[in-house]
Amino acid sequence: MLNLVASGEQLKERFTLGRYPLAHKGMGEVWPARDTLLDRPVIVKFVSAAGLNAEAVRRFRREALLTARLDHPGVPAVYDLGQQAGRPYVVLQKIDGITLTDLVAEQGPLPFGWVAAIGAQISSILLAARRIDLVHRDLKPSNVMLDTSGAVKVLDFGLAAVHGDDRYSRITQSGQSLGTVGYMAPEQILGQPTDHRTDLYGLGATLFDLLTGRPPFDDMTTMTTVRRQLDGPPPRPAPLRADIPAELDDLVHALLAVDPRDRPASAADAYSVLAPLSLDRPPLPGVLTDAAEAVQSYAAIVGRVPQQTRPTTATASGRTGFAVEPTAGEADRLHAAGEFRAAARLWRQLAERHARQHGGEDGVVFGLRLRAARAHVKLGEHSRALRLLQELLQSRVRADGPAHPEVLGLREEIARLTEKQPPSSPLPRPTPGADH
Numbered sequence: 001m002l003n004l005v006a007s008g009e010q011l012k013e014r015f016t017l018g019r020y021p022l023a024h025k026g027m028g029e030v031w032p033a034r035d036t037l038l039d040r041p042v043i044v045k046f047v048s049a050a051g052l053n054a055e056a057v058r059r060f061r062r063e064a065l066l067t068a069r070l071d072h073p074g075v076p077a078v079y080d081l082g083q084q085a086g087r088p089y090v091v092l093q094k095i096d097g098i099t100l101t102d103l104v105a106e107q108g109p110l111p112f113g114w115v116a117a118i119g120a121q122i123s124s125i126l127l128a129a130r131r132i133d134l135v136h137r138d139l140k141p142s143n144v145m146l147d148t149s150g151a152v153k154v155l156d157f158g159l160a161a162v163h164g165d166d167r168y169s170r171i172t173q174s175g176q177s178l179g180t181v182g183y184m185a186p187e188q189i190l191g192q193p194t195d196h197r198t199d200l201y202g203l204g205a206t207l208f209d210l211l212t213g214r215p216p217f218d219d220m221t222t223m224t225t226v227r228r229q230l231d232g233p234p235p236r237p238a239p240l241r242a243d244i245p246a247e248l249d250d251l252v253h254a255l256l257a258v259d260p261r262d263r264p265a266s267a268a269d270a271y272s273v274l275a276p277l278s279l280d281r282p283p284l285p286g287v288l289t290d291a292a293e294a295v296q297s298y299a300a301i302v303g304r305v306p307q308q309t310r311p312t313t314a315t316a317s318g319r320t321g322f323a324v325e326p327t328a329g330e331a332d333r334l335h336a337a338g339e340f341r342a343a344a345r346l347w348r349q350l351a352e353r354h355a356r357q358h359g360g361e362d363g364v365v366f367g368l369r370l371r372a373a374r375a376h377v378k379l380g381e382h383s384r385a386l387r388l389l390q391e392l393l394q395s396r397v398r399a400d401g402p403a404h405p406e407v408l409g410l411r412e413e414i415a416r417l418t419e420k421q422p423p424s425s426p427l428p429r430p431t432p433g434a435d436h
Contacts, residue, residue: 004085005031005046011084015044015091028060028158033091035079041094042079046087057088059158064090066157070134074125074152097147098287100210104141107284109213112244117278118144119207119270121152126203126267130196133163137194139202140183141209149295150281150288163195182217186230186258196267197260203270204234204255204263211237211244216256230258247273261409265370268332275336303333335375344375361399366392366406382420389414 007019011033018032022043029046047060061081067090068078080091100118104110110118122144129136136143137159145153159178179188185201187194208216216235219225234256238249251273257263264270331350335343351368358365373388393410400407 004049005029005087009084010036011044011089011091012080012082015042015080017044032094035091043076043092043094044089045092046084046089049087052087060088060090063156063158063160066134066160066162067092069132069162070125070129070157072125072128074121074128074154076153076155095145095147095153097145097153100141100144100146100206103146103284103287104210104213106286109241110210110284111280111282112211112248113278113281114284115207115210116248116274117150117281118146118152118210119203120274120278122154122203122206123267123271123274125152125154126196126199127271129199130267134160135163135194135196136160136199136202137188138179138184139199139206140180141206144206146287148287148289151295151299161194181222181225182215182229185260187260189226189229195260197263200255200263200267200270201257201260203267204252207248207252208235208237208256211248211252212240214240234258245277248277261405261412265367268371269374272332272335275333276338331371335371335378340375340378344372344379347372347375361395366396370410377417382417386414386417389417 005017007017009017011017014037015033015035018034022030022032029048031044031046033042033044034040035042047056064078064081067075076095077093078090079093082089082091098106122139126136136154136157138156139154143154143156145155147153178184181189183202183205185194185198187198205216216237217225217228219228234253236249236253238244238246251264251270255263255270331343331346334340334346347368351365351372354362354368355365369388369392373385373392376382376385376388389410393407393414396404396407396410
């Protein structure tokens, strides 16, 4: 009896619960409520009474702290954390919208412009997560909402981890599946270490679902689904839908690669493909409201704000150095707009500046130079891209040795690009002053 929560009950003499709970999901019980102090609707999530124990309480609190830590418009705001009748609760921003699972159930496969727009927004949230070394680890359509303005919200950080921070990286596995079969990456299934590329797999599975109206792996049993994920080639959505652009089909296929090294290097690479495809979006009847105009006009201006480079910034690891992210974001936007040469030039400039402070073998420098090389692939300048990739390979071998995963991944990328290069085409000598 101590753990029952009643309709109309007040929490801290401020939050008044609604008449009925909205849903029971896993370890959570969700109620609509009203913040009487600020006169606004909110959501209150309790630990389920049936699963109330010390471990559930610890995980519940951990999820609330992680959700609050990821400060991004695409993540619900956390307003309060407390306890009522022996049951912990968290007060969250109320989202007026629909989960992607319900959206596909109502609309069927979505127009690819909307799929790209949703995917690009998720990618931007993953970029923010990577800045604090957070991995969601349960990205799927039911954990993503589209609100009535067309904005995306990523939910449920119950399985998330922050690498390098033991407060957020350990989860007890007893009685709890660490992910969702069909959407969780192969490395999760095998109990191997996860990183930002694990969420890229979840993004790919979600995009496949939105494009086709069905999960990418949907066998009769859990065992056969897992076997397909681990042993079969990654599926492509195009055979199930003829109007999918080739670049979107290729992206989903790459995101679902079994080996994390075969997936795109970061969410920025996914964003650069998705953003240009998101411009043509037909109406979604019954989903969007007039609020879309206000939010979209606001976002359009924010997207055009010039990014300023600051002399110093604190990274997630606490190290202070050159602020790469703002200008790198500008390069990402140039790349997404098809301005590959300008993006490559900016990435090289950033790499040179960061290398002067942290050395040429620094991981950030490597990532920036790798993006620049890939931009030259987009331009069809395979010879120049191969030269840059070979230089990166030599640098990475010196820093990490020949067996490092990034070294092996880079060798594979060079091999794939070499196959596209005409055998008689020598590497061109660089033109003095070009692109400097």
